[in-house]
Amino acid sequence: MSLRRRTLLSSGLAGLAPAFLSAPARAAGVSSGEIVLGTHLDLSGPAAITMPPIRNGLQMRVDEANEAGGIHGRKLRFVIEDNGSQPPQAVRVVDKLIRRDEVFALLCPFGSGPGVATVKKTVDAGVICFAPYGAAALIRKASGDSPLLFTANLHYDTTTAAGLKWTLAKLGSKKVGFIYQEGPFGDLVGKGVKEGLAAKGMALAAEAGYKVGDIDFSSQVARMRAAGVDLIVGATTTRETIAVAAEVKKLGWSGVNVLTASPGRAGTTLSIGKASVEGLYGIGGWRITPASAQGPALKRWSDSYRKRFNMEPDDVALVFYDYASWFMQGLQATGKDLTTAGLVKTLQASSFKGESSYETQRFKDNHVDPEWCRVEQVVDGQWLPRSEIIDPAKSSL
Template identity: 60%
Template structure:
């Protein structure tokens, strides 16, 4: 077999049991899973689809022999869309049912309330139906939380941006469920409105128990709204559309997000919801053949029930759990490398999406704009001068031929590194690779980067003046490529200077001198020589020259004075602890293996990284700091606030 890709022998876990200290829910014959859904609350009508999607995948796994000979069984509890009921449900699933994992639980509020109880008990919390970044924070970034749904912020930003561009909407209003749902979806709505140079003309909230939405819709009409964005679920979506129809309001468009665009909304609302726009991940009628086949199987299994997006996604998310999905995964990857559809309409639509991403991450982000200008000034010759998302003229000018050429060059098996971690064997992975990847033709490799950034012979400065609350300072020093021998010493230096509140820069600039609200650094893993970037947010009224001076003084100490043994020991412990925590999880192991293979030239270096860190001496720290952290080698970018 021609090995067009590298196989990393990363079958590091016998089963997923290795991700958690919880030993319950598993016997010689079965694995017990649990979930909590809204079986009695405001969105109960949509739960059969979600529940059936999960059950269908579990049945298929069991019919195929289960996981390592164990059959799956799922226990379903009711959360009524109420946080307190979700906590009780999780408590029962853990204490009474002794589940191995909680999978696909439903609702942002219920999941936010219950996730901590699960992960604190050592129970895997898998694929919660809650597009909420808050859940990750509440869990304490626990490795036992696996999220798969996009956050509401991103979904709503994309949807509103598309509507504004597609239909020229100028007056956007927002009706929302008070609480986490409305706050999270609202963030995306407002960012999209701002990115398009608009402002919300009206906002109106409602409580979960409300059944009358006439006042909210009336407020939208009084403001002359031409696009109403609604953060709603089933009943509220139908109710708001009903009020719009009662007013005979025909020159307005209504957009809802994932919770309000399910099949049950169409069944309940019928003609009332005609004209409702929804943003999500599956558009009926555009499915791939595999999805259409799945829909037919779903209808046969569940008495001709028409599946909706919830049914499909609950099936897919459940399918992430067993290793039996490997065949499908390889099939999908192979398909992605050869069958991308280049539809002109979709391409032009995506051009707008990319431009929107640039506005959000760069043009309307002070930090993003300053970072882009720092790199543009620091790199005068190397392609790192160019922003990843592209300059505006790049986005406006790329053609279909450009995309096809890039796709052909980049999406090929000889240009990919595949990392597989979990209950797998090398023999099985190679069998699947031979089946799905070997038939794919090699493509010419990406052209080699021959341009090298010339040595910087003097400090460079960039100043941006624009409306902002506080200044921002970025100071970048040229550093070597990831696989360079000095990279480990730079990581130790980074820990000494910026890791935690006892680090040198935090202790000096934030605590002692009270000059900054925050200080950090951004060491970058790169294929070619890159940048080590310091980031400072000065306090209001503080001259940026003072924060710069304090930073440079601390750097000079590191260059000229050996670091004490106890401080070096602390920095090494921080790095080693961080790495060991990553190695405890499947995702962490996969990420580390891929990072070391791509950026450091060999995944095997991961297994010597601990020894490499331990080998760093005070002399190494001093030598590397003196070599790279010089005045001639730095670029300073400063954002100065000015009045609007």
Template identity: 55%
Template sequence: MRLKTAILAGALAGAMLTGLGGFARAAGVTDTEIVLGTHLDLSGPVAAAMPQLRNGMQMRFDEANEAGGINGRKVRLIVEDNGSQPQLAVRAVDKLIRSDGVFAIVNAFGSGTNAAVVKRAVDAGVVYFSPWAAAAVLQKISGRSPLLFTTTADYDTTAKAGLGWMIDENKAKKVGFIFQEGPLGELTKIGVVAALEARGMKLAAEASYKVGDIDFSSQVARMKAADVDVILAATLTRETVGVMSEVKKLGWDSVKVVTTIPGRTIVVAEIGKGAVESLYGIGTWYIWPPGSEPADVKVWQEKYRKLFKIEPDENAFLAYAYTDWFVKFGLQPAGRDLTADKVVKGLQESTYSGSPIFYGPKRFKNNHIDPETVQVSQVKNGVWMPVSGMIDPK
């Protein structure tokens, strides 16, 4: 009898607790605070690049908070670790949604990790803004949820446009393809095949590698055996350098290597030194040669250096720009009565031209960034220099 009462009392207390809990976490918005979350790779293979992302976001939110908050509310950003592993990402997002009760998840990093969690986030009514991941995959998984906004240009359309330009420009006869297994490689391949089919060509050779591989001799040897004119490399930073070093080692000067969006970064030009000289890259944002940045970018860089004591790279600037877009057109216009619906509406109707890093103003078309203008650039004397005009993939 006493046990029964105890269980009843326990159950009652529990019901009250959960009831209270549910009330308190009205989707991350209180009278004084907006809680936002993100998950980055803090302990995995790309952990070294993450401080820039975190800093870029934090800087924009700190600015908003110093200006008195957004409609009177301070922004609090919670950063979780996903270690580039889907399981960890799932648990991180479960924590963000269930324990912290975030309003939105912004600038989360990784294709595999975002793919694993985007569905549960939008199902929980959380706004999912600007994941750094293969956009087409996420849009498909989320069931084209209006809560998901993707800002990474599609790997297939950009590869198609960039590779097309390379083929026409160099009158290439044979094209080879080196890719990272996973969404990046699979999506890029769609674009490669489309670009070749449009010109009545076929893929001469293809070779893949796994995340974490450091030796690319067999992949490049396969390209050499097929005697290709152009190699498209769907590679990240370290891997891009690896492929280029291998090409240089063979003394193979006639081949043109072109890398896709993730490989076309300042970091590649910096760590690759001589090895990446003459590498081409397909880009969707400006990379300014050091010293020739626009004035407002220089001011921003100075502020960043002072705050975080490190040199900003373009990822920091991009994270800042995406966050700026979210704050200016998502959170601010929604007013004091902040709801996910209002934020979604604000973002869908927005035209963002607030950051000099983008090739012109950007909009959302079906919740995906538009237009996906690309430009091909080349590493000359260790610096990315534009070599093509602006290409619209559409």
């Protein structure tokens, strides 16, 4: 471990302590000609099917920076490792990124379990962790609320509560069921479901869990039907959201709506699920713009993505491109004398609005604010807005 990282560890980093602010100018992973960045994604596990857009969006922004001459003359080296959505595997690859690659920062590592398992190791080593894609509240807690962690993924509980309150008010749902992934993700969405129901004086009519990797949801949907629910809320990612919606259609069950929490509301859900997800509701955490409505800047980005990767761009690729852009904005604004402390201060004072953003956001206590979200529905193969843009902190429906 480098001398700088031992200095950071001994300082505790609490509130950007003086020892942290006065640490040596040169950060690990930063040389006169290079900045080393890393990430760990699920390239071989249950979420691997959704990884190409994430990987491509990040890589595209890194490549663009290098093509423009780098950041203050330093080229970016981006090291990508496979965590397989398995916490033990994530621990091994993060140890490699820190010790062997000596990364300056981790950019958008994937997964709640891998994030919780590795974030303390990351920040204790003096490495910035920017915009991990997972349960932000749990990752923040695991880090000890480190100033080196910046979370941009919306809280699953607050956004679910806001989206559910709107849905109950507008659809008039009377009995609500909950299908959830067992573990931290399902727990947080469940917290939001209960909060949203409590605001309306309601309680869950039925609930059913599933394990990561499950593909048959017939028993969970059957339990919802037996309870006579008219709204199913899902703590489900892309594949599981499609499976639940498809099972509802397979049964010919009318008079029930399905609302997925934010991880299941994505363009990939449409491209894979097709007719089976028609009518599905979702809580959106970012803007999805159809090709027919794209402005000049987004069209240029889409054309560049196609040329680079020989595939169609989607909303997820754009979101992770925007996360990387916010980080690059911070690197650029920090200046030539790049230090961990300097970048932390720059990011804490920054704001950003990308092509995927509903509105401008900033960091409040190192978490993205406001947590803009919106309830949308699949109509003729497109996500269309149903609610206004909602700030969960001010939602009163």
